[in-house]
Amino acid sequence: MKLYPDQNGYFGKYGGQFVSELLLPALDELTKAYLKEKNNPVFKKELKDLLVNYAGRPTNLYYAANLSDKWDAKIYLKREDLLHTGAHKINNTLGQTLLAKRIGKKRIIAETGAGQHGVATATACSLFRLDCVIYMGEEDLRRQALNGFRIGLLGAKVIGTGGVKGTLRDAVNEALRDWAKNFDNTHYVLGSVMGPHPFPMIVRDFQAVIGHEAKKQILKKEKRLPDSVIACVGGGSNAMGIFHAFIEEKNVKLIGVEAAGDGISSLRHSATITKGSPGILHGSYSYLLQNKEGLVSAVHSISAGLDYPGVGPEHSYLKDSGRAQYEAINDDEALSAFQELSYTEGIIPALESSHAVAYAKKWIKAYKKKYNKKPLIIINLSGRGDKDAAEAQRILSEKKSKSA
Amino acid sequence: MSTNALKKICSLENFLIEKKKNQKYLFIPYIALSFPDYNLSFDIVSTLLEAGADTIELGLPFTDPIADGPVLQKVFTKILEKPFRKDDMFLFLEKLNAAFPDQPFLLMGYANMFLQSGFSSFTKKLYQKNIRGIIAPDLPYHEKIHIAKENKTDIFSEDMAWIDFITPATKPERLKKICQSAKGFIYVVSTKGVTGQKEFNLDSLRPMFQSMRKITNTPLMVGFGVRTKENAVQAIKYADGFIVGTKINEIILENLNQLSGIPNKIKLMLKELLPEK
Numbered sequence: 141m142k143l144y145p146d147q148n149g150y151f152g153k154y155g156g157q158f159v160s161e162l163l164l165p166a167l168d169e170l171t172k173a174y175l176k177e178k179n180n181p182v183f184k185k186e187l188k189d190l191l192v193n194y195a196g197r198p199t200n201l202y203y204a205a206n207l208s209d210k211w212d213a214k215i216y217l218k219r220e221d222l223l224h225t226g227a228h229k230i231n232n233t234l235g236q237t238l239l240a241k242r243i244g245k246k247r248i249i250a251e252t253g254a255g256q257h258g259v260a261t262a263t264a265c266s267l268f269r270l271d272c273v274i275y276m277g278e279e280d281l282r283r284q285a286l287n288g289f290r291i292g293l294l295g296a297k298v299i300g301t302g303g304v305k306g307t308l309r310d311a312v313n314e315a316l317r318d319w320a321k322n323f324d325n326t327h328y329v330l331g332s333v334m335g336p337h338p339f340p341m342i343v344r345d346f347q348a349v350i351g352h353e354a355k356k357q358i359l360k361k362e363k364r365l366p367d368s369v370i371a372c373v374g375g376g377s378n379a380m381g382i383f384h385a386f387i388e389e390k391n392v393k394l395i396g397v398e399a400a401g402d403g404i405s406s407l408r409h410s411a412t413i414t415k416g417s418p419g420i421l422h423g424s425y426s427y428l429l430q431n432k433e434g435l436v437s438a439v440h441s442i443s444a445g446l447d448y449p450g451v452g453p454e455h456s457y458l459k460d461s462g463r464a465q466y467e468a469i470n471d472d473e474a475l476s477a478f479q480e481l482s483y484t485e486g487i488i489p490a491l492e493s494s495h496a497v498a499y500a501k502k503w504i505k506a507y508k509k510k511y512n513k514k515p516l517i518i519i520n521l522s523g524r525g526d527k528d529a530a531e532a533q534r535i536l537s538e539k540k541s542k543s544a
Numbered sequence: 545m546s547t548n549a550l551k552k553i554c555s556l557e558n559f560l561i562e563k564k565k566n567q568k569y570l571f572i573p574y575i576a577l578s579f580p581d582y583n584l585s586f587d588i589v590s591t592l593l594e595a596g597a598d599t600i601e602l603g604l605p606f607t608d609p610i611a612d613g614p615v616l617q618k619v620f621t622k623i624l625e626k627p628f629r630k631d632d633m634f635l636f637l638e639k640l641n642a643a644f645p646d647q648p649f650l651l652m653g654y655a656n657m658f659l660q661s662g663f664s665s666f667t668k669k670l671y672q673k674n675i676r677g678i679i680a681p682d683l684p685y686h687e688k689i690h691i692a693k694e695n696k697t698d699i700f701s702e703d704m705a706w707i708d709f710i711t712p713a714t715k716p717e718r719l720k721k722i723c724q725s726a727k728g729f730i731y732v733v734s735t736k737g738v739t740g741q742k743e744f745n746l747d748s749l750r751p752m753f754q755s756m757r758k759i760t761n762t763p764l765m766v767g768f769g770v771r772t773k774e775n776a777v778q779a780i781k782y783a784d785g786f787i788v789g790t791k792i793n794e795i796i797l798e799n800l801n802q803l804s805g806i807p808n809k810i811k812l813m814l815k816e817l818l819p820e821k
Contacts, residue, residue, distance in 0.1 A: 156687055435657075
């Protein structure tokens with residue numbers, strides 16, 4: 141398989157740099173700096189040291205015995221939820237912030253949806269003593285108020301965007317504007333495998349540690365590769381992170397799970413690959429939820445981290461090439477999985493990761509029916525659910541009072 | 545629309561160069577198409593042409609306008625509270641063509657709006673409606689080349705002028721390439737950032753203007769941050785003219801409760817802003 145992206149930042153036909161002329165020097169500088177640093181032993185050693193001693197890598201590949209019994213399969217959970225700050229996001233923010241520091245940037249900006257990436261960026265900036273501004277949609281600030289507070293506590297400034305309905309896309313719009321103005325001294329820590337080249341490549345590379353570890357761990361424990369690897373997909377960074385090491389292993393099914401919100405036939409979902417078509421948003425050509433005029437759709441998911449109308453270009457490439465498949469799980473199914481993993485295994489997953497758990501249950505059923513044997517699977521548990529507890533409580537009590 | 549009228553309008557670049565021969569500078573205002581509504585949009589276009597606009601940049605609304613500032617974002621959001629249809633836009637353009645048969649216009653739109661309508665067919669349709677230049681702020685020079693190559697199309701080198709940008713941070717080798725292939729005019733971004741900037745000073749860009757002049761005769765138009773007569777005077781010292789967007793759209797936004805007064809308010813503002821032609 142060819143190595144992607146190509147030198148123009150394309151994964152097959154997806155990707156590119158659809159940004160204002162103003163941003164190109166910043167993207168060029170970043171590409172050059174990254175390609176130079178990524179093989180620099182000093183940079184590599186420093187990052188590895190941070191990942192081990194500060195973030196808590198490697199994360200466990202945990203055999204979920206209760207769930208395996210219950211669902212009659214062999215289920216491993218890649219425990220990214222155990223990382224410092226509670227999600228896989230820190231892998232990327234430590235990498236990018238270290239890179240920014242090495243190329244002399246004094247100020248860091250980032251967008252955030254669920255707030256996890258904002259917290260992880262603010263954390264890295266606190267560690268490296270860099271000024272930090274986080275853009276967050278105002279609707280997200282409401283449903284993830286705790287993360288908004290945490291970002292402030294870490295010494296970063298949170299700026300609400302997009303008015304009362306503001307979500308991740310508004311935060312991306314605003315962060316891109318800030319960067320266009322301030323790139324001389326500012327690095328934009330993009331939080332997912334999306335946006336203009338080189339971000340989809342850089343974020344994937346920093347997240348690829350998830351899959352490399354998982355592959356080693358499963359081979360050690362089971363002496364074989366899994367039948368499938370399942371991860372949730374919003375922008376798609378945790379999924380790319382765990383998929384990357386398995387792409388060449390053609391017998392491992394790679395499954396990305398998108399948010400179906402109220403259902404994919406409703407108008408309220410974020411199932412970009414499942415229901416979208418290729419288009420240009422936020423600097424890259426990729427699948428997109430849009431109307432026939434080319435306007436980007438309003439989207440919805442119970443989980444702020446998946447509530448986004450676009451997806452990283454490499455996922456679009458994996459979808460078209462058939463190497464990965466993409467499925468969708470609705471709000472109710474995700475919420476049930478959120479509860480089921482909590483009481484079955486004693487692990488409260490993020491609502492984002494709950495989508496992957498929910499689809500795993502369906503996939504196992506189908507697999508057993510087809511092959512009449514237990515599958516071996518890895519679910520990427522990309523984050524922990526503490527941040528979602530208040531929102532889940534609100535929705536569950538609403539449901540209860542409705543049914544009463 | 546008669547085809548005769550179509551033929552009368554030559555390329556955007558020749559149109560602008562001819563105009564410039566008889567006047568001190570070129571002036572292009574930028575408004576959001578259909579804001580606050582199509583009728584008023586028509587009156588605003590008329591006002592702008594009377595006030596001395598050489599052509600007008602008509603902005604297609606977009607949901608995620610990453611190259612525009614907060615004022616234009618607000619305008620686009622308001623437009624998109626109602627469904628936006630390109631078919632309505634074409635009817636509006638026909639109305640403009642009937643009223644101003646010799647007048648070429650520019651269309652500003654984000655890349656996805658062109659992509660989804662089919663670059664080639666949409667461009668041809670726009671050309672028939674006297675659109676002679678397209679400004680796609682998220683479609684930089686090298687991606688145009690990429691799209692042309694991928695789609696085996698020549699749309700970017702045909703009669704329609706796809707406007708290129710030069711910014712204070714554009715590298716010399718890229719500046720050279722862009723200047724050599726540019727058509728219509730070159731959009732020179734006065735400062736870093738998005739539209740609606742408050743700072744404006746071109747003196748530090750003198751060397752950049754000089755090197756562009758050496759390479760190309762295509763008109764140079766300064767945009768981003770032209771808000772006062774002082775800015776305008778400075779712009780025409782270095783370039784062939786300037787683009788005013790945010791300042792006009794601010795007036796529209798501030799007067800949504802007295803719509804009929806908007807054209808006159810724009811007229812008065814331009815009287816203050818425009819140097820003697």
